[in-house]
Structure formats: C-alpha cells, structure tokens
Amino acid sequence: EIVLTQSPGTLSLSPGDTATVSCxxxxxxPSNFLSWYQQKSGQAPRLLIYGxxxxxxxxxxxxxxxxxxxxxxxxxSRLEPEDSAVYYCQQYDGSVxxxxxxxxxxxx
Amino acid sequence: xxxxxESGPGLVKxxxxxxxxxxxxxxxxxxxxxxxxxxxxxxxxxxxxxxAYHGGNTYYSPSLKTRVSLSLDASENTFSLQMxxxxxxDTAVYYCGRHADSGPSRISYWGQGxxxxxx
Numbered sequence: 723e724i725v726l727t728q729s730p731g732t733l734s735l736s737p738g739d740t741a742t743v744s745c746x747x748x749x750x751x752p753s754n755f756l757s758w759y760q761q762k763s764g765q766a767p768r769l770l771i772y773g774x775x776x777x778x779x780x781x782x783x784x785x786x787x788x789x790x791x792x793x794x795x796x797x798x799s800r801l802e803p804e805d806s807a808v809y810y811c812q813q814y815d816g817s818v819x820x821x822x823x824x825x826x827x828x829x830x
Numbered sequence: 831x832x833x834x835x836e837s838g839p840g841l842v843k844x845x846x847x848x849x850x851x852x853x854x855x856x857x858x859x860x861x862x863x864x865x866x867x868x869x870x871x872x873x874x875x876x877x878x879x880x881x882a883y884h885g886g887n888t889y890y891s892p893s894l895k896t897r898v899s900l901s902l903d904a905s906e907n908t909f910s911l912q913m914x915x916x917x918x919x920d921t922a923v924y925y926c927g928r929h930a931d932s933g934p935s936r937i938s939y940w941g942q943g944x945x946x947x948x949x
Contacts, residue, residue, distance in 0.1 A: 755935055757935070759937075765942075766941065766942055767925075769937065772935075772936045810875065812876075812936065814934065814935040814936070818878075818889065818891065818892065819866075820878065821876040821878065822875070
C-alpha cells in the first residue's frame, strides 16, 4: 500500500498569496493516478485536480498541479478567502486508493 | 446531474453490523463506473473503504477487507456498505461516491455524508 505524506500540516496565508502543498509517496506510481481534493468545513470533498495536472470541471485556473514519480505539488495562486479549506492528495495503485493526511489552508 | 445520498442508522452498537445505502440519481449503478465508500473520523482525514463495479469487480482497503462487504442493487439503483464487528474506532462520517471512470481511481461525485456513531 502506497503511503502519502503531505506537507505542511497548516498554511496561513493572506489573500493574493500563493499556496504550495506537497505530497510525497512511499513509492513511485503513474502520475495519471494522482488527484487532489478540496474539503471545506462541514462539506464533502470536491475533486480539484486529476492526472497530476488536469483540472476538474469548473475548477478555476488558479489551481494547478504538478509532479512525477513520488513527488507531487498543488499550487493555489492568487488566494481568495473562499480557498480556506483542507486539501488532500490521493493515489490509486491499481487496486488500493490512499489519501494523504491533509493540509489546512487558512486565509488571514 | 449525478446525485448521491447516504442513508442508514446514525447510531450502531459495538460489535454489531453497520449497514449503509447510497441512493443514486442521475446515473445508473450499471453504468461504466466504480461506486465507492470513504469515511472520515471526527477531526481526522479521509480513509477509503472500498469500491465496486456492476461487472463484479470489488476492491477493499486492506485494513478493512475482513469486515467490509459492498454490493450494488440495479433494481433499486443503490449500492450498499456492510461493516461487521464495529467498535468506537468506526465512528465517522461515511461518504458514498462515484468514481470518474471504469477504474476506481478518482472520485468525481460525492454524497453529503452521514455521521455514524458507534456507542
């Protein structure tokens, strides 16, 4: 089972800043199986990014993903107050899905 | 528009079986997608439970597979989760979801979640 580790645990940034969330895997896997989700307080998760860098329907281009192998990044540019949420990476290795522990993004 | 709604008891006694159903609208559980369950203990992160396909393929989390069973009911257009021998550690919000394609990779659609307390 691939373990995903996210860093940092919490980010506290101002509107207009750029948030960078890292996700490291315990072993490499195909980049088309790395996704990112946003979860606002009291809500279900929402798919943001899939295939490492493809935005899901309706996701603004302020959200971008990159990475390869075992090292992936979610970047949120021009932060807005509505971006306050917990962000999770998730991988699929052919039979098992795992999620990272989450990164909380706070907007000051 | 695909919509999913979890239903089931909000309170289960220790050692008993947790049973949840996901009611699907806007799609068919016989369509070419996997259907899955994810849970989230209070204040914690997301944990995948398992995912099933109408063709019979089912995948389970290794840590839960001895206690979990998933099934699809095409006549009711629902899919279900059964988890046996529950303990307080199974207290969580349980989400059902539809994966994005014919493999259980990303989850595109999520239910609103249902809190199940084991006590």
